Amino acid sequence: MPKARRNKCKDKLPRSQGATIAVREYYGTSSIIDTPDHDVEEVSSSLSSEDASAKSDLPQHVRTMSDGSIVDIQPVEPGRVPSPTASEIIANCHEEDMIEMRNVDQKARAEGVEPGERKKRLLELQEQRNEQRKLEEKIAQEEAERKLDEEFDSWIEKGKGKGKK
Numbered sequence: 001m002p003k004a005r006r007n008k009c010k011d012k013l014p015r016s017q018g019a020t021i022a023v024r025e026y027y028g029t030s031s032i033i034d035t036p037d038h039d040v041e042e043v044s045s046s047l048s049s050e051d052a053s054a055k056s057d058l059p060q061h062v063r064t065m066s067d068g069s070i071v072d073i074q075p076v077e078p079g080r081v082p083s084p085t086a087s088e089i090i091a092n093c094h095e096e097d098m099i100e101m102r103n104v105d106q107k108a109r110a111e112g113v114e115p116g117e118r119k120k121r122l123l124e125l126q127e128q129r130n131e132q133r134k135l136e137e138k139i140a141q142e143e144a145e146r147k148l149d150e151e152f153d154s155w156i157e158k159g160k161g162k163g164k165k
Contacts, residue, residue, distance in 0.1 A: 086118045089126065097129045 084092070090101045101122055108118040 084119075086115060086122050089119065089122045093122075093126055094129065094133070096133075097126065100129075101125055 086105055090098065090105060093101050104121060104125055105118055108121060113121075
């Protein structure tokens with residue numbers, strides 16, 4: 001016995017009649033959306049005298065919000081930036097080095113190397129690759145300057161014989 005065919009139209013979500021016209025023209029403006037909420041109370045921005053005295057008793061890194069709630073903020077001390085992890089080093093490295101650094105990290109993990117040692121290896125590799133990249137860039141720049149000098153000299157040589165008759 002053949003299977004009953006499903007009606008494809010039933011499986012689809014219904015479409016609105018005016019789907020082809022602009023949303024604002026189809027739905028129009030709504031007074032519900034345009035009116036402000038009257039049941040929401042305005043929070044007073046001024047602190048009462050009790051709140052002010054309580055605020056002065058708090059440590060310097062603890063702040064109070066205008067609604068009276070207390071927020072604990074731990075500022076980062078100047079000169080004290082958290083050290084990146086091995087994964088962060090890989091994520092922030094130069095794109096040419098990413099595969100090599102990932103392989104070094106995976107090999108170190110397989111060997112059971114401590115996270116600090118993995119980080120040290122990655123930083124050393126990153127420093128080597130940065131130095132190598134700077135050296136290659138310097139060599140390429142010197143080569144480009146040499147080619148420009150040769151081209152300039154050839155123009156000078158060509159120009160010497162043509163102007164004198």
